[in-house]
Amino acid sequence: MTDITPKMKHAAALRxxxxxxxxxxxxxxxxxxxxxxxxxxxxxxxxxxxxxxERDLLGGQTDA
Structure with a gap:
């Protein structure tokens, strides 16, 4: 199973x-x-x- 990253969670929340x-x-x-x-x-x-x-949760990235 693929690790689910904060960026993936952010994208899912936006969807x-x-x-x-x-x-x-x-x-x-x-x-x-x-x-x-x-x-x-x-x-x-x-x-x-x-x-x-938030920057900390996306490893310094704020875009989806």
């Missing part, structure tokens, strides 16, 4: 953020999700992505 921003509005519109819940879930994933974007 997840894009997916949530695309899917959650439909979930809200169909009443399967509340806006407050969507906002919270996006904020949590954004915080995770931000953590991995």
């Amino acid at each position: 997840e953020l894009r997916m949530r921003r695309k899917v959650y509005p439909r979930q809200i519109k169909s009443r399967r999700m509340k806006q407050a819940d969507a906002d919270h879930e996006i904020a949590v994933m954004q915080a995770i992505a931000d953590d991995y974007a």
Whole structure:
């Protein structure tokens, strides 16, 4: 199995953020999700992505 690096985790978090921003509005519109819940879930994933974007976690690199 390949080692999972901080840079790979950062990229995955960014992909997840894009997916949530695309899917959650439909979930809200169909009443399967509340806006407050969507906002919270996006904020949590954004915080995770931000953590991995810090220089120390990416070995001095800040790009994905």
